[in-house]
Amino acid sequence: MEFISNIIFLLLTVIAFYIFAKKILRIKRNIHLGKSIELNDQPLARWKNVFMLALGQKKMFRNIPVALLHLIIYVGFIIINIELLEIIIDGIAGTHRFFAPFLGGLYPFLINSFEILAFLVFIACIFFLSRRNILRVKRLISNDLTGWPKTDANLILVIEMVLMGLFLTMNAADPSANFIISSWIKPSLSNLNEHQLHTIEQSAWWMHILGIYGFMNYLPYSKHLHIVLAFPNAYYASLEPKGKMHNMVAIQNEVLYAMQPELAPTNAAAPEKFGAKDVMDLSWKNLMDAYSCTECGRCSAACPANSTGKLLSPRKIMMDTRDRLEIVGKNIDANGQFIDDGKSLLNDHITIEELRACTTCNACVEECPVSISPMDIIVELRRSLIMEDSNAPSEWNGMFSNIENNFAPWKFAPDDRDAWTKQS
């Protein structure tokens, strides 16, 4: 009987990691529904991005106070997870503070550091909750977040506070322990007898670790998945100048063969679909972008269209892409393969009006702390609109025909191109 709690714990641990791994593999499969592109060149530059952008959070430091608060939660998350190792060993082996005898004087130093971090994380979460709910920072109360996204954001912060609270309570209720922050809680527990304290310590211990397992399995459903995907997303970030658009080789060849038919292969395959109408037409990096998005809205705050009241919101582009990809993923789970549901990312999630408002200024790309390019998706959808659906505003059709006939987007005589040289 004495091993029963160890066995239960081991079982729960295995189940928690199993479900998490399964869900992550499903996300991986969804990401690979995207078109293949090669992003493995220049490993050095890519690792540099992982260190600077993901690990170093370089983009976050465009706003220093917020960056520092975020850094606390981030460092807290990583460092306190070291303590998880001990918690898991204790749970499985039935030990109490497994590392304490081995580490000697270092042990209290470590736990004290974890406690300080836990406390700081708690405070940082209060700041972040108030930015969302009291100060109501514009990008955090936008319509993009109505409903689940808003709840998700608050829930993450509350869960983190609860987890930190449980960690501190657990230490406070441990009569053998006396650590820097949890000792503040000790006086409020002074009326309790040893048995009661033990129960509190045990409950806090269980709730803390189960909370963490729960939180881990919540990630795949949450915007908080960025804590995992920010790293690969930084590695695979574009290393090209931001102004460079992805070349469509199929069309390049079409034009080449039209101009120089002698170069055309006799067995030329019919060109694929042009641009992207649905998530499968985007690249896997676009899809990984969608899962990496933490819906912070820095993109939309910097977007010239969004900030002047247009419908376009780069953040919504990313959220829509993830939503649609989830629907497609569930469709595949249910049917073994994707069965056309008569819907698509374009039109059913992202409207033409949104796409039309983009000035391709790259502000969204520049701002994103986790190396997402909403603009890439916007231009791929625009390509589909124009080349598959011939859907363009009349002014653009005029511009196209001017370019075609007059070699300039305006209707001027091509012969006047050098007329300026003759003016005084």
Place this chain on the structure above:
Amino acid sequence: MKVSTMAEMMAAGTKPEVLFWVGCAGSFDQRAQKITKAFATILDKAGVVYAILGKEEACTGDPARRAGNEFMFQMMAYQNIQVMNAYEIKKIVTTCPHCFNTLKNEYPALGGNYDVIHHTQFLQELIETGKIKISDSNEWKGKTITYHDSCYLGRANDIYEAPRKVLESLDIELKEMRRCKSKGLCCGAGGAQMFKEEEKGDKRVNMERADEAIETKADFVASACPFCNTMMTDGIKNRDEEVKTEVLDIAEIIVKAIQ
């Protein structure tokens, strides 16, 4: 003014140091033509041997590509690259950041490999090498100027310093707008927006940017893109009859400041 075309140079058996890619705005837009002429004048004064493609130049395809019309872009690119490769063009300078970006970043994949620089970079080089000399008593001295970053120069190609260095050579006070450099706000023209009505919203993008420029109380707004120039000029004009802040291209500012 006398500007040689590549065809004329070829016929005469000579080659220019650099091809001046004028661009559609620079060629046809009345306002932008002034920028073109200012830059050509500077090139002449600096003794740079340059040529234009003249009637053989065509739209790079940038607005078509950004609108989503890849076919049209590829057609234009094919045509331009054929022409430039036939002339064995090595170096290109252009006054338009959109042409600059397309020629520099997008033509290489299509077989057009050139050393492409923007005119603000070229001006910086001319000043630093002493090929043009800023007059000590230039008319901008002591004035305040704010510089509007073009997206296709700034974020798209990380060129923030060259235009500022050129302006700083004038002994002026450079006043930055609230959002500048990598945070600079778009003028609203990019992504083929120049060629259509803006989508429905609360405010026009160029008005938003014009307000930021006016806020600096600078005497002049400097631009480095013919489209930004148009958008900023319209924005400032519409905002306030009283405010007559002029929007000038860096080439127009420099041409009046050199000896």
